[in-house]
Amino acid sequence: MAYWQRTIACGALREEHVGQEVVLNGWVHRVRTFGDLVFIDLRDRTGLVQVVVDRSDVPHLIETANALRTEYVLSLRGLVRLRKPGTENPKLATGNVEIAAQQIEILNTAKTLPFPLNDEDQMRTVDETLRVKHRYLDLRRPKMMRILELRHRVVKLIRDLLDAEGFLEIETPILTKSTPEGARDYLVPYRLQPGLFYALPQSPQQYKQLLMVAGCERYFQIARCFRDEAQRADRQPEFTQLDVEMSFVTQEDVLQIIEKVMTAVVQQLSEKRLLSTPFPRLTYDEALRLYGTDKPDLRFGLTLCDLTALAQETEFGVFRAAIEAGGQVKAVRYPQGAQLSRKEQEALGELVKEFGAKGLATIAVLEPTPQGVKSNIAKFFSADQMQRLLQLCEAEAGDLLCIVADANPKIVAESLSRLRLEIGKRCGLRNPDVLAFCFVTDFPLVQWNAEEQRWEAEHHPFTMPYEEHLPYFDTDPARIRAQCYDLVCNGQESASGSIRIHRADIQQKVFDLLGIGRERQQERFGHLLEAFSYGAPPHGGFAAGIDRLIMNLLDEPNIREVIAFPKMGLGYDPMMEAPSEVEEAQLIELGLRIIPRKS
Secondary structure: OOOOOOOOOHHHOOHHHOOOEEEEEEEEEEEEEOOOEEEEEEEEOOEEEEEEEEOOOOHHHHHHHHOOOOOOEEEEEEEEEEOOOOOOOOOOOOOOEEEEEEEEEEEEOOOOOOOOOOOHHHHOOOOHHHHHHOHHHHOOOHHHHHHHHHHHHHHHHHHHHHHHOOOEEOOOOOOEOOOOOOOEOOEEEOOOOOOOEEEOOOOOHHHHHHHHHOOOOEEEEEEEEEOEOOOEOOEOOEEEEEEEEEEOOOHHHHHHHHHHHHHHHHHHHOOOEEOOOOOOEEEHHHHHHHHOOOOOOOOOOOOOEEOHHHHHHOOOHHHHHHHHOOOEEEEEEEOOHHHOOHHHHHHHHHHHHOOOOOOOEEEEEOOOOHHHEEOOOHHHOOHHHHHHHHHHOOOOOOOEEEEEEEOOHHHHHHHHHHHHHHHHHHOOOOOOOEEOEEEEEOOEOEEEEOOOOEEEEOOOOOEOEOHHHOOHHHHOHHHOEEOEEEEEEOOEEEEEEEEEOOOHHHHHHHHHHOOOOHHHHHHHHHHHHHHHOOOOOOEEEEEEEHHHHHHHHHOOOOHHHHOOOOOOHHHOEOOOOEOOOOOHHHHHHHOOOOOOOOO
């Protein structure tokens, strides 16, 4: 079908185009018919503009215009003119002009849509599965198109920045070898030899290290990654990350590149404000001590207060028992929380129980004096002890002190960390217009899995320990700190990286500690160990989630909103109806058969 080629985009029309004849192509966003007068909002990806069909000007078009419906595809020719005074639309960039239609061609009709594209308020009530099933329609919405455009601009800016810093963009394979890296692999059967499998990469981790061995020195990639793990609001089975690796660098060199990229993206492409630059630095131990998490939200204070030493002096048996069992007693301050009702305080107790705490002790501070508090546990404290507690917590009149005691310090940290975020939310302290980036460094190399009685990598098995900590491999692995780091934004991990192991002997020691035998090391990682034996340079890098970055820039609560074609729960794609069964012939060709799962 022949049609007129557009001369300008719908969203580009302005007052300087008045008097010009233009050709527009797009979709009918909305149509309002008044018999002899029809108003059409025509939309393309750049925006929309009002088109007017007036019988007195173009009598031959009025029948066509009255037959139009939403989402019909049009090509039209018309004259740009100013809107009549008082009819301008300040909400639109094109709101001062309109098109007086001269010719209209219907390129395609559209049946009734499963949901309205021209009513954002109504879209909020549409089931998300329905939206994803018809994602090609959902993406027509101006809001969704703006998300795609921002994503494009973020990636382009990153590419330009890294190019200027001397990085090479290099693609790495999608079909690769299955290696243990933390999550389950997605496997791809090898048709030519049944029983062999490729794996989809959880990340390009080993490839980027091999590129450093190859002498590329500065590499980056906008990489697709695949992990078969439980989904949540900020996680998808396939996602995109900025992957970066550098040779002959220190941790400081890498952190400066991360900060330069993130600062440029926010300052050039977002209306949000950075809380502080340079980004604050916290060690892993500091983050846990102050915030109870290695992903702290620094938009507000309310750091945790360690009451363990003081609580040990008191007569309160619950606190003393937790401490004697190797635990902690900590508190977080709830500004003006003293006015909460008993029921509201009990709800806070139920919140901490969700994260393992046995309960929540509270002290309502009417005045910051021993006599000015109200609490069931106050009787277990002397006046001096209560005064010290109030000073430690920096309590002010009207505050509620929320205290958790447990034999397991991790439970204390997790429950109070979650409670701190809830308090920040209730008190309006988590400003959505602010992005609070920080670096968390010096993570433990390994953590103990008590259930399986073995050591596990805190980040991944390729992270370089501090050289002075190497003796701890044989004496106290829990003390080993690694040269690894996370970039955290508003309480969410935004990027992660490390200085890598570049010596085969140290890599083998890490594999040994993780319980990976020498034979299995050769089977799974022999290529990497051999590469290190040919002169691998010191190197390090990071990976930053593109999807999560866009989420933070737009305040989207779910990662699916910023991905063109996302998966729903359990990794299901309702649009393509995937995963799906395949024909028996395909299974036979691959040497596979389906074994029914026992219920």
